[in-house]
Amino acid sequence: MKKISLNTQILSGTLLGILFGLGLATLGEDSAITQNSLYAAQLVGTLFIDLLRMVLIPLVFTSIAVGVANLRSHRQMSRVWQGTLGFFTLTMLVAILLGLTAANLFQPGAELQLTLFQDAMRDFQTTQMSLRDFFAHFLHSLFQNPIAALAQGNVLAVVVFALLLGIALVIGGERYRNILILLQEFLELMLMLVGWIMRLAPLGIMALLLQLVVTQDASLLTTLIKFVAVVIGATLLHGLVVLPLILYLVTGMTPLKFWRGAREALITAFATSSSAATLPVTLRCAEQHLHVKRDIAGFVIPLGTTMNMDGTALYEAIAALFIANIVGIELGLTQQLIVFLTAMLAAMGAPGIPSAGMVTMVLVLQAVGLPAEAIAILLPIDRILDTVRTMVNVEGDIVGSLVVQKWVTKSTSSD
Secondary structure, three states, X not given: OOOOOHHHHHHHHHHHHHHHHHHHHHHOOOOHHXXXXXXXXXXXXXXXXXXXXXXXXXXXXXXXXXXXXXXXXHHHXXXXXXXXXXXXXXXXXXXXXXXXXXXXXXXXXXXXXXXXHHHHHHOOOOXXXXXXXXXXXXXXXXXXXXXXXXXXXXXXXXXXXXXXXHXXXXXXXXXXXXXXXXXXXXXXHHHHHHHHHHHHHHHHHHHHHHHHHHHOOHHHHHHOHHHHHHHHHHHHHHHHHHHHHHHHHHHOOOHHHHHXXXXXHHHHHHHHOOHHHHHHHHHHHHHHHOOOOHHHHHHHHHHHHHHOOHHHHHHHHHHHHHHHHHHOOOOOHHHHHHHHHHHHHHHHOOOOOOOHHHHHHHHHHHHOOOOHHHHHHOHHHHHHHHHHHHHHHHHHHHHHHHHHHHHHHHHHHHO
């Protein structure tokens, strides 16, 4: 009897989660069957995410440290750096431009009244943070006690420390070879654990999607349907056209071949709404299915999880103009440029967790004088939007690893 592949199991879990969720939604959230089903789904979904988070920090630390250390020559390491940061910057700029263009073209929120959302805004409290405060906080979060960062799950600080350690291992050369071997073996152990955890992925994804479908506020979603359509449409345009086009132009890989190889990671990102929790799966897809070298994947993808947020940046640009339309404030070219720059900075500093865009959205709104409290309007529908933008965030990381690998290979062969 032929064994069913993990990809097929995950796809089946996705469809079953949506179908069961729709069935339970017709019964209503107060139904005993719905309540018991939600409880069971929450247990399974939480277990799956917790298992991914369990291996997240050690996997990030070892993959980046080993990835940098294995780029033996300084010249090759500088090429990977240049290619990675260049790709991240380019795609995020394109995403924000796409978001601003879509928001100006379709004007979501222009026909709505702020009074429609008074209930949503009444009980919402937000923390005020200026651009200067955010920048200072962002810099402070880069350099922290590595032991504390590992214990607290501070991905950005772990990434920075792993980068510095990898560079030190390169400079130290043979003197620290034993440390590098130890880190490589630890990385292999983490990847083995990821393989075990992925056996639970079909059930975990089914449970997460069931919860998502049942708990959505359908009435508010109907009111904001134009905004939802613009966000999802622009995000999918970036994910289905822009990123695959860049990949094809640079590497020659067809979108179909890419999506087959990246399918596990994209579905997991959609279900968890967390690029950080999806990271173990993303690395697995890049290395095993798309054949990205471990050194490059281990550097580009974890760094992208904290810095490369195309979907988040695009969403924040559209959301800022949406809220401006609702409150009746017209943003001129200068203010939209501020939105452009602030959205990019905020997206780069956003943690790879569910609804992280809500955390940094406040900064974008305040930068152009919009009421930060208005993000309460977006909270009830943010979870469903977060699924799509997280999927595109993860797609950008995988595409980035393929593009950087091709660029480094071409640069090396031309020398």
